[in-house]
Amino acid sequence: xxLALTGxxxxxxMVNESVVENRxxxxxxxWGDLLPVMRRADCRLINLECVISDRGMPWHPNxxxxxxxxxxxxxxxxxxxxxxxxMLANNHVLDYGEEAFLDCLRRLNGAGLTHAGAGASVxxxxxxxxxxxxxxSLALVALTDNEPEWEATHRKPGVxxxxxxxxxxxxxxxQRIAQALSLARRQADVVMVSxxxxxxWGAPSRAMRALAHELIEMGADLYWGHSNHTPQGIERYHGKxxxxxxxxxxxxxxxxxxxxxxxxxxxxVEVEENRIRQILLHPIRxxxxxxxxxxxxESTFLARTMQAKxxxxxxxxxxxxxxxxxxxx
Numbered sequence: 001x002x003l004a005l006t007g008x009x010x011x012x013x014m015v016n017e018s019v020v021e022n023r024x025x026x027x028x029x030x031w032g033d034l035l036p037v038m039r040r041a042d043c044r045l046i047n048l049e050c051v052i053s054d055r056g057m058p059w060h061p062n063x064x065x066x067x068x069x070x071x072x073x074x075x076x077x078x079x080x081x082x083x084x085x086x087m088l089a090n091n092h093v094l095d096y097g098e099e100a101f102l103d104c105l106r107r108l109n110g111a112g113l114t115h116a117g118a119g120a121s122v123x124x125x126x127x128x129x130x131x132x133x134x135x136x137s138l139a140l141v142a143l144t145d146n147e148p149e150w151e152a153t154h155r156k157p158g159v160x161x162x163x164x165x166x167x168x169x170x171x172x173x174x175q176r177i178a179q180a181l182s183l184a185r186r187q188a189d190v191v192m193v194s195x196x197x198x199x200x201w202g203a204p205s206r207a208m209r210a211l212a213h214e215l216i217e218m219g220a221d222l223y224w225g226h227s228n229h230t231p232q233g234i235e236r237y238h239g240k241x242x243x244x245x246x247x248x249x250x251x252x253x254x255x256x257x258x259x260x261x262x263x264x265x266x267x268x269v270e271v272e273e274n275r276i277r278q279i280l281l282h283p284i285r286x287x288x289x290x291x292x293x294x295x296x297x298e299s300t301f302l303a304r305t306m307q308a309k310x311x312x313x314x315x316x317x318x319x320x321x322x323x324x325x326x327x328x329x
Contacts, residue, residue: 001136001190001271004041007226007246007264010049010092011077012068014252015289021071027080030250032292034266037282038081041268042133045140046078046249047196047226048086048115051093052107056100067095075111085129089117089159090196090227091146098157117142117194118152118159125152125160126176128184128191136274139188141180141220144196146227162197166207168214181219189274193220196227201259203312204232204244212242222269222276229253229261231302233309234279234317234326241276241328242313243267249284250291262286263294263302265324281306281317281324296322 011020011030019030028035038044050068052075058067078086086108094101101118108115116129128139143160152158160180162173169177184191193215198208204225212223216237225232228245235242247264255262268280283294283302294302299322306324310317317324 001043001133001138002041003138003269003271004038004044005224005243005246005267005269006046006249007231008049008090008248008251009046010068010248010251010253011052011070011074012050015250016070016074018289020074020077027073027076030077030290031081032290034282034284034291034293035081037266037268037293043084043131043138044082045085045194046083046087047090047194047246048088049090049092049251050074051096051100051104053096053100053103055103056096059095059097064095066092068092069096069100072107075107075113078113079111083113084131085114085116085140087117087140087142087194087196088115089125089142089144089194091144093118093159094147094150101157116140117144117196118157120157121154122152122158122160123154125158126180128180128187130184130187136190136271137188138190138192139184140192140194141177141184142194142196143177144227145198146196164207164211166210168210174214177215178218181215185219190221190271190276191219192222192224195223195225197225198227198245200227200229202228203309208244212244213237216240216242221274229256230259231264231306231309233306233311233313234315235313236315236328239329241279241326243279248286250289251286252289260301263298265302265306276328278328279326281326283322294322
């Protein structure tokens with residue numbers, strides 16, 4: 001089983017104007033020459049860093065700086081890449097309020113796009129997204145530490161919000177997430193956590209590491225982090241991989257010349273006999289509101305920085321012809 005994971009896919013603002021809702025541009029154009037690599041995978045998963053709708057109004061525009069909304073054609077753009085699942089536990093899915101959010105859920109459901117991490121109730125937000133891939137099955141639980149006001153309840157739509165410190169999850173989130181992972185394990189051979197947590201920049205904090213470790217101890221086979229604008233190191237913990245951040249994958253953001261948030265990876269996760277064996281890192285570049293394969297110079301920068309970040313966790317990463325490999329088991 002081969003899984004393709006990306007970081008944040010933000011289809012709003014200029015991406016929406018120049019690509020998504022531009023009828024002169026084919027939907028698959030957004031993915032550039034990454035499409036053949038993505039299509040090699042048996043299952044393609046993204047963090048959707050926006051709401052898909054033509055409804056709603058900006059949520060608290062005087063206090064929240066950025067609001068991301070993509071038009072209805074964004075569903076076609078996702079389907080053009082064969083996206084199987086979208087993670088919704090993040091700080092932009094309710095940027096245009098509950099009306100737009102619920103409209104987004106209807107559009108995703110109508111297109112057959114499985115989602116996790118947010119819903120019309122806390123039960124839906126906690127529910128694992130389950131994928132059947134040949135004879136194997138995969139379940140994902142998605143969570144975020146962003147926008148506590150968006151926390152779903154029994155009666156209110158929202159995200160699967162969690163709070164934690166340097167000892168891990170706080171009560172009652174610990175019990176809630178443990179139950180969600182237990183349910184996921186009963187439904188699938190492989191269990192993953194999608195975690196949109198932490199700040200936009202910098203190495204993972206002590207609290208973030210405690211959270212990731214606890215989720216692995218609770219039964220996750222892989223921790224897939226995002227929110228940080230740049231890819232962060234990979235840690236092996238109890239024989240399971242922790243991707244602290246997959247970085248950005250599509251957006252229109254201003255580029256920091258030192259951090260190079262326009263450079264990241266497409267992560268291909270190889271699973272054999274229900275165990276993650278290795279992770280392949282294909283270098284990518286965000287350019288003109290699209291994604292493409294990184295060139296040699298860009299790949300060299302990514303290799304150098306990622307090797308240093310992985311070394312902080314005593315993880316070896318080998319790059320050959322620009323593609324990185326991390327062996328897990």
